[in-house]
Amino acid sequence: MRRPRLFVKLLLLSCIVFIAYILFVDNSRVENTLSELSVKKGDIFYELGLFADAITLIDANYVREVPADELIYGALDGMVSALDSHSAFLSPEQHKQLKADALGEFGGLGIKVTLRDKILTVISPLEGTPAYKAGIMPGDKIIKINDQSTKDFNLDDAVEALRGQPGTMVKLTIFKDSDQSVKDIEIKRAIIKIESIKYAFMIKDDIGYIKIADFQRHTATDLSKAIKSLIRSGMKRLILDLRNNPGGLLEISVMVCEKFLKKPEIIVSTKGRIEGQNAVFRSRALRAYTNFPIVVIVNKGSASASEIVAGAIRDNKRGLIVGETSFGKGSVQTVIPMKDNSALRLTTSYYYTPSGAIIHEKGIIPDILVPAGAVEQDDGSEEDMEEDAGYEQKIINDTQVNEAINLLNDRERYTTLLAA
Numbered sequence: 001m002r003r004p005r006l007f008v009k010l011l012l013l014s015c016i017v018f019i020a021y022i023l024f025v026d027n028s029r030v031e032n033t034l035s036e037l038s039v040k041k042g043d044i045f046y047e048l049g050l051f052a053d054a055i056t057l058i059d060a061n062y063v064r065e066v067p068a069d070e071l072i073y074g075a076l077d078g079m080v081s082a083l084d085s086h087s088a089f090l091s092p093e094q095h096k097q098l099k100a101d102a103l104g105e106f107g108g109l110g111i112k113v114t115l116r117d118k119i120l121t122v123i124s125p126l127e128g129t130p131a132y133k134a135g136i137m138p139g140d141k142i143i144k145i146n147d148q149s150t151k152d153f154n155l156d157d158a159v160e161a162l163r164g165q166p167g168t169m170v171k172l173t174i175f176k177d178s179d180q181s182v183k184d185i186e187i188k189r190a191i192i193k194i195e196s197i198k199y200a201f202m203i204k205d206d207i208g209y210i211k212i213a214d215f216q217r218h219t220a221t222d223l224s225k226a227i228k229s230l231i232r233s234g235m236k237r238l239i240l241d242l243r244n245n246p247g248g249l250l251e252i253s254v255m256v257c258e259k260f261l262k263k264p265e266i267i268v269s270t271k272g273r274i275e276g277q278n279a280v281f282r283s284r285a286l287r288a289y290t291n292f293p294i295v296v297i298v299n300k301g302s303a304s305a306s307e308i309v310a311g312a313i314r315d316n317k318r319g320l321i322v323g324e325t326s327f328g329k330g331s332v333q334t335v336i337p338m339k340d341n342s343a344l345r346l347t348t349s350y351y352y353t354p355s356g357a358i359i360h361e362k363g364i365i366p367d368i369l370v371p372a373g374a375v376e377q378d379d380g381s382e383e384d385m386e387e388d389a390g391y392e393q394k395i396i397n398d399t400q401v402n403e404a405i406n407l408l409n410d411r412e413r414y415t416t417l418l419a420a
Helices: 002-023 027-036 044-061 068-081 092-101 155-162 219-232 250-257 305-315 391-395 399-409 411-419
Strands: 088-090 105-108 111-116 119-125 141-145 169-176 181-188 190-193 197-204 207-212 237-241 266-272 279-282 294-298 320-323 331-337 343-352
Touching (some): 044 068, 068 343, 088 155, 092 331, 092 343, 111 155, 141 155, 197 219, 197 391, 219 250, 250 305, 294 399, 320 399
Parallel strands (some): 207 237, 237 294, 294 320
Antiparallel strands (some): 088 343, 105 190, 111 119, 119 141, 141 169, 169 181, 197 207, 266 279, 266 343, 331 343
8 A cells, every 4th residue: 555655645745846836836836735744854755845945046047048958867867876886877868879789799997897986997808909919907996087087977977988990099097005195197999899708728747727708699609619628638736817897798607607506596696775676596406517616816906796706606616716806896786767768877786695695895805815917018019919929928927827827736724715
């Protein structure tokens, strides 16, 4: 019975707001009507009366006439962006662009960003992209784009500013935490095509190495092919490198986990405010690769789906994690279309690992913390652009990879940590 009464209240209040806007009623009449509806201060319906007042005052007194949709869109944008850094109001144009982004190819820098403490922050540059080659690092703060301050940017503003026609230049002013310096970096935009399984090779003896750069539609299938190829080459142990992987679709991360976890092991759960947002995702795999040890490598550029995979492998005692604490992007956003083709992108739940640990703003803490080694970034030369020649030689000297190799070679230590 509560929902019909709520609907009636909302319908009546909508009529009041409409009349207030059209007839410029005075505050006392609005308040009297609200009182008749038994609406008290602090109730959402009471507070909506303030919204009616604001619209009335703006329409009557502002220096220029403002179109109604501009007023409402501005109000919606402010209201939703105040919730958290991942929620946003999407205008019809932004909603259309979001759908286009799902095609996976666009002109940009190859960089994933978020708002952390209201500062535009790099989650990770995608490996091999212009941002990666320019030396952009996870945790870098973008304080200006083309000399325009990002102080009041939301995520959609940032994406719009970073993208553009391939071949055009964009200047980023970056604050680097590592040395507390501010640098201007010019980067040429390009068509971004993400190769999900970036590398797969035998790194040492019978240890295989797979680098997943991103989670896309074909990632799980490509991963299966890579594993089978390495097994044919004699792989008996595996390093799964998820560093600088900003994540991707939830269902793809589940499919990746199913390569290593059998039915019905828990992969991840989501918990929200309402029952419909709560879910437990379990492996559906009748067959999985369970006969070789795994070490997963993460860093502060590992986010979202990467954190789901790392947490699921560790919590199910399927493998261990080395590296740095991951980014901590563990929230679920749902895009809800509205009648004018605009939409709300709302955070509706949080991710939890199988052990019940929340990922959001906490990240995945490795079993063995290892600072990043001084592996040189690509310099954009032709040699690097052609299959990244020499990557295998560079990665073997990486401190985190070396720790993963040492851990796999020390069976007693590996077993002890796995059982802990």
